[in-house]
Every structure is written in structure tokens, then in C-alpha cells.
Amino acid sequence: MPITIVPITPSFGAEVGDIDLRSPLSDEDLQAVRDAFATYAVLVFPAQDLSVEQHLAFASHFGPLERTVATQMTERKMRVRPEIADIANMDAEGNVWREDSRMRLFQLGNRLWHTDSSFKAPSGYASLLYARSVAPVGGHTEFADTRAAFDALPEAARARLEGLIGEHSLLFSRKRLGFTQFSDDEKRAFAPVSRPLLRTIPESGRRSLYLASHIGRIRGMSDDEAESLLRELTEHATQRRFVHTHRWRVGDLVMWDNRCTMHRGTPFDDLRWPRDMHRATTSDRADAFGAIEDGVPAAADY
Secondary structure, three states: OOOEEEEOOOOOOEEEEOOOOOOOOOHHHHHHHHHHHHHHOEEEEOOOOOOHHHHHHHHHHHOOEOOOHHHHOOOOOOOOOOOOEEEEOEOOOOOEOOOOOHHHHHHHHHHOOEOOOOOOOOOEEEEEEEEEEOOOOOOOEEEEEHHHHHHOOOHHHHHHHOOOEEEEOHHHHHHHOOOOOOOHHHHHHOOOEEEEOEEEOOOOOOEEEOOOOOEEEEOOOOHHHHHHHHHHHHHHHOOHHHEEEEOOOOOOEEEEEOOOEEEEEOOOOOOOOOOEEEEEEEEOOOOOOOOOOOEOOOOOOO
């Protein structure tokens, strides 16, 4: 039986049925997933029952697996494999974290609109987040279609953005929340990389805004000008007409294209309800941004 694709909207988000991700996919089914991903950018695979190995095996169809940034955090004890980002409110022993937990304060950045691994070289392509346990209230994920947001911009606004380069770093996004307790090694690991504010998605030819809370500067602009433009673009791109909210169920695997979406987690009582989510992320092509220089000096005041 061929897999079933049920659109959530005509061009953004779809559910995928008649598929068991525990088993190797046929070439036809894998191509159908690729085609749906190119169209909808966010795919929901309900009612899966995946081991870590099965999760990573499916993710590996979409590029090289990243290592989580937790491997670069000082004194971080990991409860999962380094290819898995631990999007959970638990410590290494599986206990709900304390209010003053360093990782809790760090992961509050997931509630900002962002793009996974825009601050890495190479940057992120596909993220695949799997729900092992969910909070009974809250803890949803919102996705914004930055292709549709680009399409809705006036011509003058599009022209203004051509050639603009943003500088991305986890240091920038966490500083927005007042988190600045980075070690020297972490500052070096998270030094900014340069990315255009506009990009073209090869599979569809569509233009897209490339935005994230990780952007701290725009080349050629003062900090105030850059902050104003980024606020304006983010508010535009996250209007309700461009946003889909996913309400998690245990066994959901949600996959999204970091090249043309932003997302954020919504609040829940993270000191009460355990929420266990595993994310695999794959890397984009190393030459995705052409000749743009990745490395830029990190400021001393992070």
C-alpha cells in the first residue's frame, strides 16, 4: 500500500500515514516522503514506536547526522547519544530538572523563534523530533513558513534584503534571555557564522527568508538598525496566517526543513511535568551558501 499524505494546509504541513518508520523504506516510499517534504516543509508521522537507532536510521536518509551542541557544553552529562539533541526537561538521571538548572536556563532559548543549527557550519537541513512523553497541558511547537512570508513581502522590501548577511550564534540568542554564563571553550565553539537573510530552496526554486533568534548582527548595519529590521521581519514571518501549531501526542515524529521554516516551543510547567523529546538533525550541503565566509570574530562582551 502506498503511503498517505494528508495536507494540513495546501502548501505548509502534512500528515504522513500508512508508514512504519521502524522498517526500511522502499525507494518509492522514500521518494514520496522527499517529494512531500519539498512541498510542505513540515511532515508529521503519527503513532510511531521508534528506538533511537530506528530514529537515526530514518533521519540519515536526509543528510549527515549532526552531533548535539550539548557535546560542546562545559560539564554536561548526557543521557542520550551525541547524535540526539535531548529536548527534555530532565537531568542525566532522568529526574525533572531544578529551577536553577543551567541547562533549563539554556534551553529556554527554544521558546524563541529560531532555526536549528543556523549557527553551525554546515548549517542544519532537516530536524526530526520524536515524542517519548509529553506534558498534559502546553508544550506545543509552532512552525512558521518563511517561504510564504517571503512571498507576501512587497517588492521594495525584498529588494532591501538582497545581499544582506546576518551573523548567527547561540551566544546571541541566549543573551536575549539574559543567559551569558558561557565558558571560554563554549564561546569559541559557538563563534558566529555568516548567513544570508534570503535563500533559494533548490528542490522547489522558492525564495525564503532565513531568520533565527540566533542572528545578532547584520553586516553593514548598526546594532540598532539590525535589531529593528530583525524584529520587523520576525513579526511579519510569524503572523498567524504563516504559522501551524503542532499539539504533540506520544509517538509523533515531526520533521521540518530548517532552510525555510522557523519554530519555537510553547510554555508548559517544566518543573512538574516530564516531557521527553529526542531530536535528530542533519546537515545541509557544505556549499549551501556559496562563497560567504563562515568565520567572523566573536565580540568580547558575550
